[in-house]
Amino acid sequence: MSDTPETPTSLPVDDARNERHRERMVRKKAVMDERIANAQNERGLLLVHTGIGKGKSSSAFGMVARALGHGLKVGVVQFIKGRVSTGEQMFFQRFPEEVRYHVMGQGFTWETQDRQRDIENAASAWAVAKALLSDPEIALVVLDELNIAFKHGYLKVEDVLADIEARPVSQHVVVTGRGAPQALIDAADTVSEMGLVKHAFQSGIRAQKGIEF
Amino acid sequence: MSDTPETPTSLPVDDARNERHRERMVRKKAVMDERIANAQNERGLLLVHTGIGKGKSSSAFGMVARALGHGLKVGVVQFIKGRVSTGEQMFFQRFPEEVRYHVMGQGFTWETQDRQRDIENAASAWAVAKALLSDPEIALVVLDELNIAFKHGYLKVEDVLADIEARPVSQHVVVTGRGAPQALIDAADTVSEMGLVKHAFQSGIRAQKGIEF
Numbered sequence: 001m002s003d004t005p006e007t008p009t010s011l012p013v014d015d016a017r018n019e020r021h022r023e024r025m026v027r028k029k030a031v032m033d034e035r036i037a038n039a040q041n042e043r044g045l046l047l048v049h050t051g052i053g054k055g056k057s058s059s060a061f062g063m064v065a066r067a068l069g070h071g072l073k074v075g076v077v078q079f080i081k082g083r084v085s086t087g088e089q090m091f092f093q094r095f096p097e098e099v100r101y102h103v104m105g106q107g108f109t110w111e112t113q114d115r116q117r118d119i120e121n122a123a124s125a126w127a128v129a130k131a132l133l134s135d136p137e138i139a140l141v142v143l144d145e146l147n148i149a150f151k152h153g154y155l156k157v158e159d160v161l162a163d164i165e166a167r168p169v170s171q172h173v174v175v176t177g178r179g180a181p182q183a184l185i186d187a188a189d190t191v192s193e194m195g196l197v198k199h200a201f202q203s204g205i206r207a208q209k210g211i212e213f
Numbered sequence: 214m215s216d217t218p219e220t221p222t223s224l225p226v227d228d229a230r231n232e233r234h235r236e237r238m239v240r241k242k243a244v245m246d247e248r249i250a251n252a253q254n255e256r257g258l259l260l261v262h263t264g265i266g267k268g269k270s271s272s273a274f275g276m277v278a279r280a281l282g283h284g285l286k287v288g289v290v291q292f293i294k295g296r297v298s299t300g301e302q303m304f305f306q307r308f309p310e311e312v313r314y315h316v317m318g319q320g321f322t323w324e325t326q327d328r329q330r331d332i333e334n335a336a337s338a339w340a341v342a343k344a345l346l347s348d349p350e351i352a353l354v355v356l357d358e359l360n361i362a363f364k365h366g367y368l369k370v371e372d373v374l375a376d377i378e379a380r381p382v383s384q385h386v387v388v389t390g391r392g393a394p395q396a397l398i399d400a401a402d403t404v405s406e407m408g409l410v411k412h413a414f415q416s417g418i419r420a421q422k423g424i425e426f
Contacts, residue, residue, distance in 0.1 A: 021328040053406065053407075054260070055407065058272040058276050059275055062274030062277075063275075063424060065300065065301050065304045066426070069300030069305075088278050088282055092278065092282075192409065193407075194408075195407070198403060211260070
């Protein structure tokens with residue numbers, strides 16, 4: 001669509017400001033072009049989404065959509081969630097040829113209350129993850145809420161990192177969850193810390209379909 | 214899948230630790246159940262993803278997938294990007310019945326270098342956004358990179374907020390982009406600040422398909 005609106009929201013023309021803007025953007029374009037030219041390496045990245053704010057998992061699932069848009073194949077292992085089907089699970093399971101989607105775990109840890117069962121689930125989930133990390137057809141592997149398995153001591157970070165490092169050279173991996181261990185952060189190419197500025201849940205708003213799950 | 218792996222990565226059984234874990238999780242479950250019971254309000258949320266780290270847009274697109282999984286309809290307006298087709302655009306445009314996907318803007322601002330044209334583009338994009346914000350069939354509206362339009366003075370935040378506040382009561386809105394203005398943060402229900410811990414781009418890794426775009 002490209003309807004011409006009544007532009008009530010645009011600002012008045014200001015030639016001097018426009019010219020300063022143009023000059024600044026010419027300089028910025030030169031900087032960005034140079035930076036892009038210098039960034040020649042193309043290889044699989046290890047990305048970590050951590051922190052207490054929203055967006056760690058949803059950002060990984062946005063990357064799944066992005067990868068599918070480019071015709072790439074994706075593997076997903078959800079380590080902890082699973083008591084109810086999430087929207088992302090229901091959606092991406094529509095594309096079994098393109099997305100290998102595995103929900104391990106049997107709910108959050110405060111639902112199971114059984115550490116030994118959680119350890120067994122985590123080990124099974126890691127076996128599935130390892131198969132994805134060995135498959136050169138898979139361009140992107142999402143290890144959702146893996147950090148929770150480290151936090152509770154369900155998996156050893158050094159074992160996990162060894163399998164991640166042994167993956168096909170062009171494969172990307174995204175690990176999500178609060179409290180990423182330092183060894184994972186050290187090994188990662190890109191680390192995003194999702195910070196909580198404010199959250200609707202704090203002011204008594206119920207978790208909602210399509211937003212929280 | 215639920216293959217039994219050789220569990221090289223699980224830890225030895227420790228009954229005392231397991232019991233402490235169980236007790237802690239029982240307490241945590243009580244806290245979480247109470248919090249969920251108290252969070253009764255269900256209404257459309259305004260979410261803001263800001264900060265300099267990765268994940269602002271991809272997290273919004275993960276929410277799109279989540280909403281589609283629940284059978285909800287979604288509207289997307291990309292305000293700034295658009296010089297090349299992104300993976301998310303190519304993917305979500307596969308579902309024209311479920312996603313109304315509009316790419317406005319004609320590249321990043323350092324590509325156009327023409328402030329007046331950017332202002333006109335932003336006004337056209339806002340007219341499209343306003344139509345989505347008036348449609349009660351749309352459960353989630355993503356206003357991707359809208360914050361950049363505020364930063365450069367292409368749109369007035371008070372006009373935008375008036376249209377957002379007038380939306381259908383159950384409609385969710387996600388605004389992404391660095392440098393969210395304070396008025397938008399004040400109006401939002403949930404604000405996530407994506408912080409940059411480290412980024413592959415800084416160490417000379419090229420922006421890659423399925424990860425950055």
